[in-house]
Amino acid sequence: MIIEPTLTLRHNNAVYSVAFSADANLLASGSLDKAIKIWELPSGKQKFRLEGHREAICTVSFQDGDSTLLSASLDKTLRTWDLAEGKLKATMPGHQTYLTCMAPAPDGATAVSGSHDKNVIVWDVANGRASATLKGHTDFVTCVAFSPDGKHIASAGHDLLIRVWDVESKKQVREIGPHPKRIQSLAFSPDGTILAASEESPTVRLWNFSSGTLERTFENHKGMVKTLEFSPDGVHLASGGSDSLIQIQDASTGQIEQTLKGHRNTIYDIAWSTDGNQLASAAFDRTARVWNL
DSSP: OEEOOSEEEEOSSOEEEEEEOTTSSEEEEEETTSEEEEEETTTOOEEEEEEOOSSOEEEEEEETTTTEEEEEETTSEEEEEETTTTEEEEEEEOOSSOEEEEEEOTTSSEEEEEETTSOEEEEETTTTEEEEEEOOOSSOEEEEEEOTTSSEEEEEETTSOEEEEETTTTEEEEEEOOOSSOEEEEEEOTTSSEEEEEESSSEEEEEETTTOOEEEEEEOOSSOEEEEEEOTTSSEEEEEETTSEEEEEETTTOOEEEEEEOOOSOEEEEEEOTTSSEEEEEETTSEEEEEEO
């Protein structure tokens, strides 16, 4: 089944990140144009344009009951924004070069980021400070993820390995892989048993998180897969990449259930609404799009 977008939202340059608020009444999008836009849903009316980052926005996330937005940028900083007034709250510097990825912990109190400096930094979001720097990667870090129970961090990138860190001890506890090509994206299943990873190819690999064994692979794209996200119920896995398509597949079998068609260039990010009824996407074609499923 092919589905077309219900809403198309525009930036002045490539869009790298999207996130729904918990109630799905707002959508945040971050762009290479250095701006974050907050959109009202379902109207698509722009509520805020948040400016202050000096480089592209790579990740956005709603926090604190949707009262705060957390953003990460290639400018080496994380920032928090007051969404009541659309103003900057705090800036968190820490990386030495391009910050490429960020993920909040399930409780929102902590976040983790990765960078071209090969480091993974754990942040105390409330205090606006780095609490730990995790060293071990030998090349660029391009993706990070918290396990759903908040006890582990997974990180990966150009050194082909997924590294798993214990949040309490801040130590690496195992490696998963290696992948044959540089890793682009990580996503945990909601129950934490599966870690999905994509690379610079059409292949998506699903790993057993506890054992580190490969459970299955999918190849439902014609180019590299840049982004992955499980549905809130864990039944579906959405993926997007350089073929401009979003594929929604059965997470157990890999069978394509829906194809979302409308973007005209590489898709960099996708996000599910908490009820699983909507998907948002960000692409190099300067648009964020919303899809009703």
